[in-house]
Amino acid sequence: MKTVGVLGGGQLGCMLADALFKLGAKVQFYDPDPTSPAYFRTQSFVQGGWEDKKKLEEFFATSDIVTYEFENVSVNLLEEIVQKTGTQLFPSAQVLATTQNRYLEKTFLKNNDFPVCxxxxxxxxxxxxxxxxxxxxxxxxxxxxxxxxxxxxxxxxxxxxxxxxxxxxxxxxxxxxxxxKIQIELEASCIVARNSNNKAVCLPVFENVHKNHILYNTTLPAHLPISVQEKLKSIALKAANKLNVTGLLTTEFFLSRKINPYYKFECIEGYYIYINEFAPRPHNSGHISLNACNISQFNALAHILLNIPLQTPKLNDGFYCMGNLLGDTWIEQGNKYQLNLNAWEKNPEVIDVVLYGKSEAKKNRKMGHFVTHSLNREQSILDAEKFRSDLN
Ligand code: ADP
Ligand code: MG
Known part of the structure; x- marks a missing residue:
């Protein structure tokens, strides 16, 4: 039985743990916050700071492999600990070094001819x-x-x-x-899962809507010509290969319809494509894959971490919409925060609700998500809107 160490005890780590448990692995978490979701879900929780070299070293030494769901950890420190303990970090500290700094990330894109603003x-x-x-x-x-x-x-x-x-x-x-500032027509993301044998597969392309710079809805299938989706996948695959990622790499895209004198890249079916940023970990938009795909982003990462063969994720039938639930929807009772889920009864199109178990609700804090399923794209989005308003 392998022990996977996860840096960060948030919802991404918890959902990854579900996929790892299913495959018989042990999971231990590392997070400074003793009220993080993982703390309440597992006995194997190490509370320690991101600069606590000794604690981090011990965490690596007691894990067979380590991954992260949180990106703001010192890369130099991680590199040193990987060297000393011999425990591998997936994706590597070098990948994290590029993706955790927007300037290095954009410079990587520019130097390798990826479309960037x-x-x-x-x-x-x-x-x-x-x-x-x-x-x-x-x-x-x-x-x-x-x-x-x-x-x-x-x-x-x-x-x-x-x-x-x-x-x-x-x-x-x-x-x-x-x-x-890009005149965005549509935002999309593509998650690549790449294992240590350099086999890489793509999840379907997700279409994302942001409100106040925070992800609001993700829909599947994306409302984009297949040729554009294929292009996004090929760019995401190329980036994962170039960065030599072992693990997940999410590529966030902006698609614009507007000609821009600075844009020197291919235009496909009237779309000008830009890479916005990468995340070398499970991504909020990818939560939809738990319901809409035969293999979720978490399953794919669990396979990579446990060295189990990787298969290409396929889209299930129908149309899906994933909506984030932010802290605004929560009701404070005493010092406890609750979501009134009575609305679910009137909304059978909601096929899943996932609550992250955060102890405090704050305005823009991601507290959970839900997914609707329909035979029609517009309906899946309308159903999500209705559920949201019934929750309030
Ligand atoms: P974060 O790390 O918070 O996800 P992002 O760079 O992805 O930061 O920005 C969040 C959102 O803000 C984007 O998804 C997009 O909606 C908007 N945004 C960010 N950068 C730009 C840009 N250059 N032009 C237009 N919109 C942008
Ligand atoms: Mg982003």
Whole structure:
């Protein structure tokens, strides 16, 4: 029986653990937060900080293999621990080094001719002022590291926005990147699962809708011509190979209909394709694969970690819509937070609800998700909308 160590005790790790348990593996988690979802689900929980070398070393030494669901860990520290303990980390620390830093990630894309938007790095306020003159409004500023769910992002529409951004960041400057704002027609993601024999398979292409920079809905099949979906898959596969990923690599795409003088890449069926970012781990959009595919993103990763042959995931019949449930829907009772699931009775099209067991609900915090299934794409989305409004 193998022991898989998971860095991070959030919902991604918990759903991965379900897939690992199914295959007879043991799972242990590492997270600084003793109230993280994994803490309540397993006896094998190590509470430790991300800089605690000794604890992390012990965690690696007691695992047969380690993976991560959380990306903001020091790559140098991980590399050192992998060397010392001999326990492999999937995906490797080198993959994480590229994907955890937006500037290195975009530079990788640019150097390898992957489609990427115009971007620039600012290491201090002086550089930020110079770069701001080269970018047309509106543009987006992001912290180079540490951002998620739209945190660490500023939409700059005019000079005043830039000035107030500078005021805010001057308190404690961190490296930032400037990105042109893409006129997005549609967002999509593609998850590649690649094993240590370099066999790589793709999950179906997901179509994603974001609200306030946070994933709102994912639908399957994507409302895109097959030729465009095939192109996205081939780009995602090429990226996973180039980065030499063992594990999962999610590629997030922007698709635009608008001609852009900076765009030097292929246009397919009127779509201009950009890679937005990578995630070398299970992805929120991939939760839909638990219901819509014969092999989920978590099953695929479990196979890779346990060295079990990898098969190509296939889409089940019908149309699916996955909706995120954010903290706003939760009701506070005393110091406990609850979701009123009575609405499920009137919504039989909802085939699954997954609650992550987070002890505190906050406004934009991802607390759970649900999936609807229908014979018609529009209906699956309408059903999701109805369930959401009945929950409130
Ligand atoms: P996160 O790490 O928070 O997921 P992203 O870079 O993926 O950060 O941004 C979150 C969302 O914000 C994207 O899915 C998209 O909707 C919007 N967004 C981010 N960058 C751009 C951009 N350059 N142009 C247009 N929209 C963007
Ligand atoms: Mg993203």
């Amino acid at each position: 115009q971007f620039a790095l600012a290491k201090n306020i002086h550089e930020a002022n110079i770069i701001s003159q080269k970018f047309n409004f509106p543009y987006i500023i992001k912290t180079a590291t540490g951002g998620y769910d739209g945190k660490g992002q500023w939409l700059i529409k005019n000079k005043e926005d830039f000035e107030s951004f500078i005021k805010e960041i001057s308190i404690k400057f961190v490296e930032i990147i400037f990105e042109e």
